[in-house]
Amino acid sequence: KDLDPLYNWTILPDAEKNTILALENQQLVRIELEEKKICVTKLGNQFFGINDRCPHAGTPLSLSERCNKRGTVVCPTHHYKFNIKNGRSEDGNQYKISNYIFEQREEELFIGIRK
Numbered sequence: 001k002d003l004d005p006l007y008n009w010t011i012l013p014d015a016e017k018n019t020i021l022a023l024e025n026q027q028l029v030r031i032e033l034e035e036k037k038i039c040v041t042k043l044g045n046q047f048f049g050i051n052d053r054c055p056h057a058g059t060p061l062s063l064s065e066r067c068n069k070r071g072t073v074v075c076p077t078h079h080y081k082f083n084i085k086n087g088r089s090e091d092g093n094q095y096k097i098s099n100y101i102f103e104q105r106e107e108e109l110f111i112g113i114r115k
Contacts, residue, residue: 003103007112010034017109020047020102026069030062033111038100041067041084048084049100049111056080056095 003009012020016031023029023042030052031038039052039062048071052060059077067073071084081090087099101112 003110004101004112006115007101008115009103009110009112012109012111020109023047026066028062028065028067028073030060038111039073039084040100040102041071041073043067043069043071043085047102047109049102050082050084050087051098053097054078054080054082055097 016033019029019031020040023040025042028039028041031040037052038049040047040049050061050073052062054061054075054077056075057077059075061073061075061082063076064074067084072090073082073084080095082088082097083090087097089095103110103112
């Protein structure tokens, strides 16, 4: 199937690809891509990412080290909660973080950035 046309797709460099492919389930890791710092996790056989900066106080979300099985990432500073699948706040506030999707095709891992 084609890659989702709502996203701009980039092939991840090997270092970032290997970091992501080595993830354990629910583990969080930071990758950097073109000035973007992205917090990435593995849930089942899929990868999800959000901007690695809490919009409240700027703490890197990857410092939490793990998310729960639903993809909730808790900021270690003030405990704001975000869903890594869509970047939305799970605290009922208006915060929204940029989110990223991933597709693996043969030897390549693509990151999708919403257009």
